[in-house]
Amino acid sequence: MKDVSELILDLSYSAVIYNNKKIAxxxxxxxxxxxxxxxxxxxxxxxxxxxIEDAKKLSSVLQIAEASEKISNAAGDIAKLxxxxxxxxxxxxxxVSEANEIxxxxxxxxxxxxxxxxxGELKLESKTGLRVxxxxxxxxxxxxxxxxxxxxxxxxxxxxGGKEGLPRFYEILTGKEKQPDIVQSSGVDSxxxxxxxxMKDVSELATGLAYSAxxxxxxxxxxxxxxxxxxxxxxxxxxxxxVLKAAKNYDESELGKLRSxxxxxxxxxIISDAAGEMADIVLRGLELHPIFAxxxxxxxxxxxxxxxxxxxxxxxxxxxxxxxxxxxxxHAMAIKRGDNWIYNxxxxxxxxxxxxxxxxxxxxxxxxxxxxxxx
Numbered sequence: 001m002k003d004v005s006e007l008i009l010d011l012s013y014s015a016v017i018y019n020n021k022k023i024a025x026x027x028x029x030x031x032x033x034x035x036x037x038x039x040x041x042x043x044x045x046x047x048x049x050x051x052i053e054d055a056k057k058l059s060s061v062l063q064i065a066e067a068s069e070k071i072s073n074a075a076g077d078i079a080k081l082x083x084x085x086x087x088x089x090x091x092x093x094x095x096v097s098e099a100n101e102i103x104x105x106x107x108x109x110x111x112x113x114x115x116x117x118x119x120g121e122l123k124l125e126s127k128t129g130l131r132v133x134x135x136x137x138x139x140x141x142x143x144x145x146x147x148x149x150x151x152x153x154x155x156x157x158x159x160x161g162g163k164e165g166l167p168r169f170y171e172i173l174t175g176k177e178k179q180p181d182i183v184q185s186s187g188v189d190s191x192x193x194x195x196x197x198x199m200k201d202v203s204e205l206a207t208g209l210a211y212s213a214x215x216x217x218x219x220x221x222x223x224x225x226x227x228x229x230x231x232x233x234x235x236x237x238x239x240x241x242x243v244l245k246a247a248k249n250y251d252e253s254e255l256g257k258l259r260s261x262x263x264x265x266x267x268x269x270i271i272s273d274a275a276g277e278m279a280d281i282v283l284r285g286l287e288l289h290p291i292f293a294x295x296x297x298x299x300x301x302x303x304x305x306x307x308x309x310x311x312x313x314x315x316x317x318x319x320x321x322x323x324x325x326x327x328x329x330x331h332a333m334a335i336k337r338g339d340n341w342i343y344n345x346x347x348x349x350x351x352x353x354x355x356x357x358x359x360x361x362x363x364x365x366x367x368x369x370x371x372x373x374x375x
Contacts, residue, residue: 001037002211003143004030005068005075006301007134009207009271010160012075013200014103015082016264023105026136026156027079033141034072041065060286063277064214070274071207074267086260102163104130106173108155114173120147122172128165129325133301134158144301161331195239196261196268201343202232203268203275205334208303208360210275213282221305224336225279231341232272239265303333304366308355311375320347328368330361 008030015024045062049055081088108114114122125131135142135149136156142149151157157173167177206228213222243258250258281288308314314322324332335342335349336356342349351357359369 001034001041001065001068003134003301004034004037005071006207006211007143007158008034008072008075008079009204010103010133011105011158012079013204014105015079016086016088016260019082019087020105021082024079024082026105026158028076028083030141031072031076031079034069038065038069057287060281060288063281063286067210067274067277070277071271074270074274078264078267081260081263086263087257088260088264102166103158103160104166104169106157106159106170108151108153108157109174110153112173112175113171114151114157115153116150118148118150119145122151124159124169124172125161125329128161128169128172130159130161130165130169132157132159162325195235195242196264198343199232199235199239199265199268199272201334202228202235203271205343205358206232206272206275208333209305209358210278212303213279214288215302217282217288219282222279222282224305225275226283229272229276229279232269236265236269301360302363302366303358303360304330304369305336306357306359306366306369306373308351308353308357308373309375310353312353312373314351314373315353317351318347319345319349319351322351322372324359324369324372328359328361328372329365330359330369332357332359334358 008027011023011027011030014020015027041061042065045058045065049058119132132145133143135145135151135158137152151173159169171177206225209221209225209228212218213225240262243262247255247258319332324330332345333343335345335351336358337352337354357369357373359366361369
């Protein structure tokens, strides 16, 4: 359930950013899968409550399930924008396209280097900087695949990482290189698009942190989710005001683009609120059912928060100068500096003493990240 909700969120935003109907359909297919999982977990919870203590523990499981369903449904609404041919302002697409991390989808073509090879043999992450987060074989999905998983002809591969490795990634899986699209600015008031991009970043970060708060039952991370939820409420109001102001710069035929921005903003707020509902379980001290806790801990990918300590070799260095990806395998999603957030930090972002790095990766990578940022 955790893996599906995070993947559908990635795919939905990617579908509207790249106006890709195929990715949008994948997202909606996953939304249907989430509906099935929610139904199963509700039935299991009802049947598993043998006494009042079981019911109390399972109530938190149902709260997580309901929050996951809200995230899935809101993400599905975003994906539908691509299927409905609802275009977005160029500044929104351009700003998101400039992000260091992207989500891409590719089919494994016959005769390519990727056919009939395991992920361990292909070493895609070390060669391209892109990590495979899901594989679809006909109607079967493999989430967070491992090194022994084999890629076959016509498999659909979903990967996340830096766009610099995109041509090489496509070359391995299809036999042909593909360059990422470059989107030009529209030249009109870009503030509404800037706010919508920030709301996208906040909703993705809040979702990841919420699952991590449950994963480690960490109040500190749960409080960060609550702070992000409050920030999202402010941004939603700000977006509505700026869209009204920006409308005068758009032709009547293009006002639909701003309406699409509002739909993304609203869906992003719903996602953030749902993340807050999950974090609330930890903040209220509700106990998780042992079976659910074990299932969540089996997830390969985690999100962690690590402080750059005084005396660390990384202090006052640009992220591009720090071997973050190559040494730890972790991706910096955001940096928290005091009360301020830096989302999708670039290679030029300088890491300061006492900065908190919010990073995504494996448990082994988390330990290496802690070593890198320690004094």
